[in-house]
Amino acid sequence: MxxxxxxxxxxxxxxxxxxxxxxxxxxxxxxxxxxxxxxxxxxxxxxxxxxxxxxxxxxxxxxxxxxxxxxxxxxxxxxxxxxxxxxxxxxxxxDLAQMPCTRPLEVIDGPEVIELSGAHREDVLALTALVYPHYFRPRTMELGRYFGIYQDGRLAAMIGERLGTGTTREASAICTHPDFNGRGYARRLTAMLTNGLLARGHLPFLHVSRENRRALRLYEQIGYRHRRDIGxxxxxxxx
Structure with missing residues:
Protein backbone atom coordinates (compact mmCIF):
# COMPACT_ATOMS: atom_id res chain seq x y z
CA MET A 1 0.00 0.00 0.00
CA ASP A 95 -3.23 33.47 -2.67
CA LEU A 96 -2.72 29.91 -1.43
CA ALA A 97 0.11 28.79 0.82
CA GLN A 98 2.37 26.32 -1.00
CA MET A 99 4.08 23.94 1.42
CA PRO A 100 6.62 21.16 0.71
CA CYS A 101 7.97 18.60 3.16
CA THR A 102 11.51 17.22 3.07
CA ARG A 103 11.60 14.88 6.06
CA PRO A 104 9.62 11.87 7.29
CA LEU A 105 6.71 12.59 9.60
CA GLU A 106 5.48 10.84 12.72
CA VAL A 107 2.55 8.55 11.95
CA ILE A 108 0.04 8.50 14.78
CA ASP A 109 -1.92 5.37 15.62
CA GLY A 110 -5.35 5.00 14.12
CA PRO A 111 -7.65 2.92 11.94
CA GLU A 112 -6.48 0.98 8.91
CA VAL A 113 -5.64 3.00 5.79
CA ILE A 114 -6.66 1.42 2.50
CA GLU A 115 -5.93 2.31 -1.11
CA LEU A 116 -9.08 3.55 -2.81
CA SER A 117 -10.15 2.26 -6.21
CA GLY A 118 -13.00 2.58 -8.64
CA ALA A 119 -15.09 0.52 -6.25
CA HIS A 120 -14.94 3.44 -3.80
CA ARG A 121 -15.63 6.17 -6.39
CA GLU A 122 -19.15 7.04 -5.25
CA ASP A 123 -18.03 7.33 -1.63
CA VAL A 124 -15.12 9.55 -2.69
CA LEU A 125 -17.34 11.81 -4.80
CA ALA A 126 -19.84 12.13 -1.96
CA LEU A 127 -17.15 13.11 0.55
CA THR A 128 -15.32 15.55 -1.72
CA ALA A 129 -18.65 17.16 -2.65
CA LEU A 130 -18.86 18.31 0.97
CA VAL A 131 -15.40 19.86 0.98
CA TYR A 132 -14.13 20.38 -2.59
CA PRO A 133 -17.28 20.66 -4.72
CA HIS A 134 -15.59 22.60 -7.53
CA TYR A 135 -12.27 20.79 -7.79
CA PHE A 136 -12.95 17.06 -7.63
CA ARG A 137 -14.37 15.59 -10.83
CA PRO A 138 -15.63 12.10 -11.82
CA ARG A 139 -12.19 11.01 -13.09
CA THR A 140 -9.93 12.91 -10.69
CA MET A 141 -9.05 9.63 -8.96
CA GLU A 142 -7.23 8.55 -12.12
CA LEU A 143 -4.63 11.29 -11.65
CA GLY A 144 -2.82 9.36 -8.90
CA ARG A 145 -3.15 7.11 -5.88
CA TYR A 146 -5.86 7.78 -3.29
CA PHE A 147 -6.15 6.43 0.23
CA GLY A 148 -8.87 6.47 2.83
CA ILE A 149 -10.12 5.46 6.26
CA TYR A 150 -13.50 3.78 6.62
CA GLN A 151 -15.43 3.81 9.87
CA ASP A 152 -18.84 2.25 10.44
CA GLY A 153 -19.07 1.45 6.75
CA ARG A 154 -18.53 5.09 5.74
CA LEU A 155 -15.59 6.87 4.13
CA ALA A 156 -14.49 8.99 7.08
CA ALA A 157 -11.37 10.61 5.61
CA MET A 158 -9.21 10.52 2.50
CA ILE A 159 -6.10 11.84 0.77
CA GLY A 160 -4.58 11.50 -2.67
CA GLU A 161 -1.93 12.46 -5.19
CA ARG A 162 -2.71 14.92 -7.98
CA LEU A 163 -0.17 17.27 -9.58
CA GLY A 164 3.47 16.41 -9.99
CA THR A 165 6.62 16.18 -12.08
CA GLY A 166 9.42 13.64 -12.22
CA THR A 167 10.59 14.76 -8.77
CA THR A 168 7.49 16.15 -7.02
CA ARG A 169 4.03 14.99 -5.97
CA GLU A 170 1.13 17.04 -4.62
CA ALA A 171 -0.86 15.75 -1.66
CA SER A 172 -4.44 16.66 -2.41
CA ALA A 173 -8.10 16.11 -1.46
CA ILE A 174 -7.14 15.91 2.22
CA CYS A 175 -10.53 15.86 3.86
CA THR A 176 -12.50 14.42 6.75
CA HIS A 177 -16.24 13.96 6.94
CA PRO A 178 -17.63 16.39 9.55
CA ASP A 179 -18.97 13.47 11.57
CA PHE A 180 -15.40 12.25 12.13
CA ASN A 181 -13.52 15.49 12.81
CA GLY A 182 -11.11 15.64 15.73
CA ARG A 183 -9.90 12.04 15.55
CA GLY A 184 -6.54 12.72 13.86
CA TYR A 185 -7.47 11.00 10.61
CA ALA A 186 -6.18 13.80 8.35
CA ARG A 187 -2.91 13.88 10.25
CA ARG A 188 -2.51 10.12 10.00
CA LEU A 189 -3.24 10.07 6.28
CA THR A 190 -1.01 13.05 5.52
CA ALA A 191 1.95 11.55 7.38
CA MET A 192 1.54 8.15 5.74
CA LEU A 193 1.27 9.54 2.21
CA THR A 194 4.13 11.98 2.81
CA ASN A 195 6.42 9.21 4.03
CA GLY A 196 5.45 7.01 1.11
CA LEU A 197 6.29 9.77 -1.36
CA LEU A 198 9.61 10.45 0.34
CA ALA A 199 10.42 6.76 0.14
CA ARG A 200 9.83 6.90 -3.61
CA GLY A 201 12.20 9.85 -3.96
CA HIS A 202 9.49 12.43 -4.57
CA LEU A 203 9.22 15.81 -2.88
CA PRO A 204 5.72 16.07 -1.36
CA PHE A 205 3.97 19.43 -1.46
CA LEU A 206 0.48 20.73 -0.89
CA HIS A 207 -1.62 23.87 -1.24
CA VAL A 208 -3.89 25.28 1.44
CA SER A 209 -6.02 28.39 1.78
CA ARG A 210 -4.69 30.81 4.37
CA GLU A 211 -8.29 31.18 5.54
CA ASN A 212 -8.25 27.50 6.53
CA ARG A 213 -6.26 28.18 9.67
CA ARG A 214 -6.93 24.79 11.21
CA ALA A 215 -5.42 22.94 8.26
CA LEU A 216 -2.55 25.43 7.96
CA ARG A 217 -1.61 24.90 11.61
CA LEU A 218 -1.80 21.13 11.22
CA TYR A 219 0.58 21.06 8.26
CA GLU A 220 3.01 23.39 9.98
CA GLN A 221 2.93 21.36 13.19
CA ILE A 222 3.61 18.02 11.53
CA GLY A 223 6.53 19.25 9.42
CA TYR A 224 5.46 20.98 6.22
CA ARG A 225 7.16 24.34 5.61
CA HIS A 226 5.90 27.45 3.87
CA ARG A 227 7.67 27.86 0.54
CA ARG A 228 5.69 30.74 -0.91
CA ASP A 229 2.24 32.24 -1.36
CA ILE A 230 1.05 31.35 -4.84
CA GLY A 231 -1.47 33.15 -7.02
Missing amino acids: LDSLAVTCFHPGMEAGLDNPFWSSLQTRHRALALQQGDVARYPPEFAPFLGVADAGAEVDDALAALVAPDDSVLLLGIAPQRVPGGWQLEAFA FWSLRRAR
Missing part, protein backbone atom coordinates in the same frame (compact mmCIF):
# COMPACT_ATOMS: atom_id res chain seq x y z
CA LEU A 2 1.97 3.02 1.23
CA ASP A 3 5.72 2.65 0.83
CA SER A 4 8.02 1.90 3.74
CA LEU A 5 9.74 4.82 5.43
CA ALA A 6 12.95 6.10 3.92
CA VAL A 7 14.92 9.33 4.04
CA THR A 8 15.60 11.06 0.74
CA CYS A 9 18.08 13.88 0.23
CA PHE A 10 16.59 16.85 -1.57
CA HIS A 11 18.20 19.72 -3.40
CA PRO A 12 16.69 23.03 -4.56
CA GLY A 13 16.48 21.85 -8.16
CA MET A 14 13.81 19.35 -7.17
CA GLU A 15 11.41 22.25 -6.59
CA ALA A 16 11.54 23.19 -10.27
CA GLY A 17 8.03 23.46 -11.58
CA LEU A 18 6.39 24.36 -8.27
CA ASP A 19 5.99 28.00 -9.31
CA ASN A 20 3.75 26.93 -12.22
CA PRO A 21 2.16 23.68 -10.98
CA PHE A 22 -0.63 23.08 -13.52
CA TRP A 23 1.57 23.73 -16.55
CA SER A 24 4.48 21.71 -15.13
CA SER A 25 2.29 18.72 -14.33
CA LEU A 26 0.68 18.80 -17.78
CA GLN A 27 4.14 18.82 -19.39
CA THR A 28 5.45 15.89 -17.33
CA ARG A 29 3.46 13.60 -15.03
CA HIS A 30 0.13 14.11 -16.81
CA ARG A 31 1.39 14.89 -20.29
CA ALA A 32 -0.65 12.06 -21.81
CA LEU A 33 -3.83 13.74 -20.57
CA ALA A 34 -2.96 17.29 -21.63
CA LEU A 35 -5.21 19.13 -24.05
CA GLN A 36 -2.71 21.63 -25.43
CA GLN A 37 -2.60 24.47 -27.92
CA GLY A 38 0.81 26.14 -28.08
CA ASP A 39 1.70 27.66 -24.71
CA VAL A 40 -1.64 26.78 -23.10
CA ALA A 41 -2.65 23.38 -21.72
CA ARG A 42 -5.54 22.08 -19.65
CA TYR A 43 -6.83 18.90 -18.07
CA PRO A 44 -9.90 17.33 -19.67
CA PRO A 45 -12.91 18.68 -17.74
CA GLU A 46 -13.83 15.27 -16.35
CA PHE A 47 -10.41 15.08 -14.64
CA ALA A 48 -9.94 18.62 -13.29
CA PRO A 49 -10.88 22.25 -14.08
CA PHE A 50 -7.21 23.28 -14.29
CA LEU A 51 -5.44 25.23 -17.05
CA GLY A 52 -1.82 26.30 -17.24
CA VAL A 53 0.16 28.73 -19.38
CA ALA A 54 3.87 28.49 -20.11
CA ASP A 55 4.49 32.06 -18.96
CA ALA A 56 2.58 35.25 -18.23
CA GLY A 57 3.43 36.73 -21.62
CA ALA A 58 2.08 33.81 -23.63
CA GLU A 59 -0.29 34.51 -26.53
CA VAL A 60 -3.47 32.83 -25.38
CA ASP A 61 -6.35 34.07 -27.55
CA ASP A 62 -6.64 31.22 -30.07
CA ALA A 63 -5.65 28.55 -27.53
CA LEU A 64 -8.27 29.59 -25.01
CA ALA A 65 -10.96 29.64 -27.68
CA ALA A 66 -10.02 26.07 -28.66
CA LEU A 67 -9.67 24.67 -25.14
CA VAL A 68 -12.46 26.29 -23.11
CA ALA A 69 -16.10 25.99 -24.11
CA PRO A 70 -18.52 28.94 -23.96
CA ASP A 71 -19.85 29.60 -20.46
CA ASP A 72 -17.16 27.32 -19.00
CA SER A 73 -14.51 28.31 -16.46
CA VAL A 74 -11.06 27.03 -15.51
CA LEU A 75 -8.66 27.61 -12.64
CA LEU A 76 -5.03 28.76 -12.87
CA LEU A 77 -2.29 28.51 -10.25
CA GLY A 78 1.05 30.26 -10.04
CA ILE A 79 1.01 32.02 -13.41
CA ALA A 80 -1.84 33.72 -15.26
CA PRO A 81 -1.71 35.45 -18.65
CA GLN A 82 -1.03 39.18 -18.53
CA ARG A 83 -3.80 39.76 -21.04
CA VAL A 84 -6.96 37.81 -21.84
CA PRO A 85 -9.14 38.39 -24.91
CA GLY A 86 -12.47 40.19 -24.86
CA GLY A 87 -15.33 38.09 -23.59
CA TRP A 88 -13.19 36.46 -20.91
CA GLN A 89 -13.12 37.30 -17.20
CA LEU A 90 -9.98 36.68 -15.12
CA GLU A 91 -10.71 36.85 -11.39
CA ALA A 92 -8.00 36.71 -8.74
CA PHE A 93 -8.69 34.77 -5.57
CA ALA A 94 -6.68 34.99 -2.36
CA PHE A 232 -4.83 31.52 -7.76
CA TRP A 233 -7.31 32.64 -10.43
CA SER A 234 -10.54 31.76 -12.15
CA LEU A 235 -10.85 32.34 -15.89
CA ARG A 236 -14.34 32.30 -17.36
CA ARG A 237 -15.47 32.42 -20.97
CA ALA A 238 -18.76 34.18 -21.68
CA ARG A 239 -21.36 32.67 -23.98
Whole structure:
Protein backbone atom coordinates (compact mmCIF):
# COMPACT_ATOMS: atom_id res chain seq x y z
CA MET A 1 0.00 0.00 0.00
CA LEU A 2 1.97 3.02 1.23
CA ASP A 3 5.72 2.65 0.83
CA SER A 4 8.02 1.90 3.74
CA LEU A 5 9.74 4.82 5.43
CA ALA A 6 12.95 6.10 3.92
CA VAL A 7 14.92 9.33 4.04
CA THR A 8 15.60 11.06 0.74
CA CYS A 9 18.08 13.88 0.23
CA PHE A 10 16.59 16.85 -1.57
CA HIS A 11 18.20 19.72 -3.40
CA PRO A 12 16.69 23.03 -4.56
CA GLY A 13 16.48 21.85 -8.16
CA MET A 14 13.81 19.35 -7.17
CA GLU A 15 11.41 22.25 -6.59
CA ALA A 16 11.54 23.19 -10.27
CA GLY A 17 8.03 23.46 -11.58
CA LEU A 18 6.39 24.36 -8.27
CA ASP A 19 5.99 28.00 -9.31
CA ASN A 20 3.75 26.93 -12.22
CA PRO A 21 2.16 23.68 -10.98
CA PHE A 22 -0.63 23.08 -13.52
CA TRP A 23 1.57 23.73 -16.55
CA SER A 24 4.48 21.71 -15.13
CA SER A 25 2.29 18.72 -14.33
CA LEU A 26 0.68 18.80 -17.78
CA GLN A 27 4.14 18.82 -19.39
CA THR A 28 5.45 15.89 -17.33
CA ARG A 29 3.46 13.60 -15.03
CA HIS A 30 0.13 14.11 -16.81
CA ARG A 31 1.39 14.89 -20.29
CA ALA A 32 -0.65 12.06 -21.81
CA LEU A 33 -3.83 13.74 -20.57
CA ALA A 34 -2.96 17.29 -21.63
CA LEU A 35 -5.21 19.13 -24.05
CA GLN A 36 -2.71 21.63 -25.43
CA GLN A 37 -2.60 24.47 -27.92
CA GLY A 38 0.81 26.14 -28.08
CA ASP A 39 1.70 27.66 -24.71
CA VAL A 40 -1.64 26.78 -23.10
CA ALA A 41 -2.65 23.38 -21.72
CA ARG A 42 -5.54 22.08 -19.65
CA TYR A 43 -6.83 18.90 -18.07
CA PRO A 44 -9.90 17.33 -19.67
CA PRO A 45 -12.91 18.68 -17.74
CA GLU A 46 -13.83 15.27 -16.35
CA PHE A 47 -10.41 15.08 -14.64
CA ALA A 48 -9.94 18.62 -13.29
CA PRO A 49 -10.88 22.25 -14.08
CA PHE A 50 -7.21 23.28 -14.29
CA LEU A 51 -5.44 25.23 -17.05
CA GLY A 52 -1.82 26.30 -17.24
CA VAL A 53 0.16 28.73 -19.38
CA ALA A 54 3.87 28.49 -20.11
CA ASP A 55 4.49 32.06 -18.96
CA ALA A 56 2.58 35.25 -18.23
CA GLY A 57 3.43 36.73 -21.62
CA ALA A 58 2.08 33.81 -23.63
CA GLU A 59 -0.29 34.51 -26.53
CA VAL A 60 -3.47 32.83 -25.38
CA ASP A 61 -6.35 34.07 -27.55
CA ASP A 62 -6.64 31.22 -30.07
CA ALA A 63 -5.65 28.55 -27.53
CA LEU A 64 -8.27 29.59 -25.01
CA ALA A 65 -10.96 29.64 -27.68
CA ALA A 66 -10.02 26.07 -28.66
CA LEU A 67 -9.67 24.67 -25.14
CA VAL A 68 -12.46 26.29 -23.11
CA ALA A 69 -16.10 25.99 -24.11
CA PRO A 70 -18.52 28.94 -23.96
CA ASP A 71 -19.85 29.60 -20.46
CA ASP A 72 -17.16 27.32 -19.00
CA SER A 73 -14.51 28.31 -16.46
CA VAL A 74 -11.06 27.03 -15.51
CA LEU A 75 -8.66 27.61 -12.64
CA LEU A 76 -5.03 28.76 -12.87
CA LEU A 77 -2.29 28.51 -10.25
CA GLY A 78 1.05 30.26 -10.04
CA ILE A 79 1.01 32.02 -13.41
CA ALA A 80 -1.84 33.72 -15.26
CA PRO A 81 -1.71 35.45 -18.65
CA GLN A 82 -1.03 39.18 -18.53
CA ARG A 83 -3.80 39.76 -21.04
CA VAL A 84 -6.96 37.81 -21.84
CA PRO A 85 -9.14 38.39 -24.91
CA GLY A 86 -12.47 40.19 -24.86
CA GLY A 87 -15.33 38.09 -23.59
CA TRP A 88 -13.19 36.46 -20.91
CA GLN A 89 -13.12 37.30 -17.20
CA LEU A 90 -9.98 36.68 -15.12
CA GLU A 91 -10.71 36.85 -11.39
CA ALA A 92 -8.00 36.71 -8.74
CA PHE A 93 -8.69 34.77 -5.57
CA ALA A 94 -6.68 34.99 -2.36
CA ASP A 95 -3.23 33.47 -2.67
CA LEU A 96 -2.72 29.91 -1.43
CA ALA A 97 0.11 28.79 0.82
CA GLN A 98 2.37 26.32 -1.00
CA MET A 99 4.08 23.94 1.42
CA PRO A 100 6.62 21.16 0.71
CA CYS A 101 7.97 18.60 3.16
CA THR A 102 11.51 17.22 3.07
CA ARG A 103 11.60 14.88 6.06
CA PRO A 104 9.62 11.87 7.29
CA LEU A 105 6.71 12.59 9.60
CA GLU A 106 5.48 10.84 12.72
CA VAL A 107 2.55 8.55 11.95
CA ILE A 108 0.04 8.50 14.78
CA ASP A 109 -1.92 5.37 15.62
CA GLY A 110 -5.35 5.00 14.12
CA PRO A 111 -7.65 2.92 11.94
CA GLU A 112 -6.48 0.98 8.91
CA VAL A 113 -5.64 3.00 5.79
CA ILE A 114 -6.66 1.42 2.50
CA GLU A 115 -5.93 2.31 -1.11
CA LEU A 116 -9.08 3.55 -2.81
CA SER A 117 -10.15 2.26 -6.21
CA GLY A 118 -13.00 2.58 -8.64
CA ALA A 119 -15.09 0.52 -6.25
CA HIS A 120 -14.94 3.44 -3.80
CA ARG A 121 -15.63 6.17 -6.39
CA GLU A 122 -19.15 7.04 -5.25
CA ASP A 123 -18.03 7.33 -1.63
CA VAL A 124 -15.12 9.55 -2.69
CA LEU A 125 -17.34 11.81 -4.80
CA ALA A 126 -19.84 12.13 -1.96
CA LEU A 127 -17.15 13.11 0.55
CA THR A 128 -15.32 15.55 -1.72
CA ALA A 129 -18.65 17.16 -2.65
CA LEU A 130 -18.86 18.31 0.97
CA VAL A 131 -15.40 19.86 0.98
CA TYR A 132 -14.13 20.38 -2.59
CA PRO A 133 -17.28 20.66 -4.72
CA HIS A 134 -15.59 22.60 -7.53
CA TYR A 135 -12.27 20.79 -7.79
CA PHE A 136 -12.95 17.06 -7.63
CA ARG A 137 -14.37 15.59 -10.83
CA PRO A 138 -15.63 12.10 -11.82
CA ARG A 139 -12.19 11.01 -13.09
CA THR A 140 -9.93 12.91 -10.69
CA MET A 141 -9.05 9.63 -8.96
CA GLU A 142 -7.23 8.55 -12.12
CA LEU A 143 -4.63 11.29 -11.65
CA GLY A 144 -2.82 9.36 -8.90
CA ARG A 145 -3.15 7.11 -5.88
CA TYR A 146 -5.86 7.78 -3.29
CA PHE A 147 -6.15 6.43 0.23
CA GLY A 148 -8.87 6.47 2.83
CA ILE A 149 -10.12 5.46 6.26
CA TYR A 150 -13.50 3.78 6.62
CA GLN A 151 -15.43 3.81 9.87
CA ASP A 152 -18.84 2.25 10.44
CA GLY A 153 -19.07 1.45 6.75
CA ARG A 154 -18.53 5.09 5.74
CA LEU A 155 -15.59 6.87 4.13
CA ALA A 156 -14.49 8.99 7.08
CA ALA A 157 -11.37 10.61 5.61
CA MET A 158 -9.21 10.52 2.50
CA ILE A 159 -6.10 11.84 0.77
CA GLY A 160 -4.58 11.50 -2.67
CA GLU A 161 -1.93 12.46 -5.19
CA ARG A 162 -2.71 14.92 -7.98
CA LEU A 163 -0.17 17.27 -9.58
CA GLY A 164 3.47 16.41 -9.99
CA THR A 165 6.62 16.18 -12.08
CA GLY A 166 9.42 13.64 -12.22
CA THR A 167 10.59 14.76 -8.77
CA THR A 168 7.49 16.15 -7.02
CA ARG A 169 4.03 14.99 -5.97
CA GLU A 170 1.13 17.04 -4.62
CA ALA A 171 -0.86 15.75 -1.66
CA SER A 172 -4.44 16.66 -2.41
CA ALA A 173 -8.10 16.11 -1.46
CA ILE A 174 -7.14 15.91 2.22
CA CYS A 175 -10.53 15.86 3.86
CA THR A 176 -12.50 14.42 6.75
CA HIS A 177 -16.24 13.96 6.94
CA PRO A 178 -17.63 16.39 9.55
CA ASP A 179 -18.97 13.47 11.57
CA PHE A 180 -15.40 12.25 12.13
CA ASN A 181 -13.52 15.49 12.81
CA GLY A 182 -11.11 15.64 15.73
CA ARG A 183 -9.90 12.04 15.55
CA GLY A 184 -6.54 12.72 13.86
CA TYR A 185 -7.47 11.00 10.61
CA ALA A 186 -6.18 13.80 8.35
CA ARG A 187 -2.91 13.88 10.25
CA ARG A 188 -2.51 10.12 10.00
CA LEU A 189 -3.24 10.07 6.28
CA THR A 190 -1.01 13.05 5.52
CA ALA A 191 1.95 11.55 7.38
CA MET A 192 1.54 8.15 5.74
CA LEU A 193 1.27 9.54 2.21
CA THR A 194 4.13 11.98 2.81
CA ASN A 195 6.42 9.21 4.03
CA GLY A 196 5.45 7.01 1.11
CA LEU A 197 6.29 9.77 -1.36
CA LEU A 198 9.61 10.45 0.34
CA ALA A 199 10.42 6.76 0.14
CA ARG A 200 9.83 6.90 -3.61
CA GLY A 201 12.20 9.85 -3.96
CA HIS A 202 9.49 12.43 -4.57
CA LEU A 203 9.22 15.81 -2.88
CA PRO A 204 5.72 16.07 -1.36
CA PHE A 205 3.97 19.43 -1.46
CA LEU A 206 0.48 20.73 -0.89
CA HIS A 207 -1.62 23.87 -1.24
CA VAL A 208 -3.89 25.28 1.44
CA SER A 209 -6.02 28.39 1.78
CA ARG A 210 -4.69 30.81 4.37
CA GLU A 211 -8.29 31.18 5.54
CA ASN A 212 -8.25 27.50 6.53
CA ARG A 213 -6.26 28.18 9.67
CA ARG A 214 -6.93 24.79 11.21
CA ALA A 215 -5.42 22.94 8.26
CA LEU A 216 -2.55 25.43 7.96
CA ARG A 217 -1.61 24.90 11.61
CA LEU A 218 -1.80 21.13 11.22
CA TYR A 219 0.58 21.06 8.26
CA GLU A 220 3.01 23.39 9.98
CA GLN A 221 2.93 21.36 13.19
CA ILE A 222 3.61 18.02 11.53
CA GLY A 223 6.53 19.25 9.42
CA TYR A 224 5.46 20.98 6.22
CA ARG A 225 7.16 24.34 5.61
CA HIS A 226 5.90 27.45 3.87
CA ARG A 227 7.67 27.86 0.54
CA ARG A 228 5.69 30.74 -0.91
CA ASP A 229 2.24 32.24 -1.36
CA ILE A 230 1.05 31.35 -4.84
CA GLY A 231 -1.47 33.15 -7.02
CA PHE A 232 -4.83 31.52 -7.76
CA TRP A 233 -7.31 32.64 -10.43
CA SER A 234 -10.54 31.76 -12.15
CA LEU A 235 -10.85 32.34 -15.89
CA ARG A 236 -14.34 32.30 -17.36
CA ARG A 237 -15.47 32.42 -20.97
CA ALA A 238 -18.76 34.18 -21.68
CA ARG A 239 -21.36 32.67 -23.98
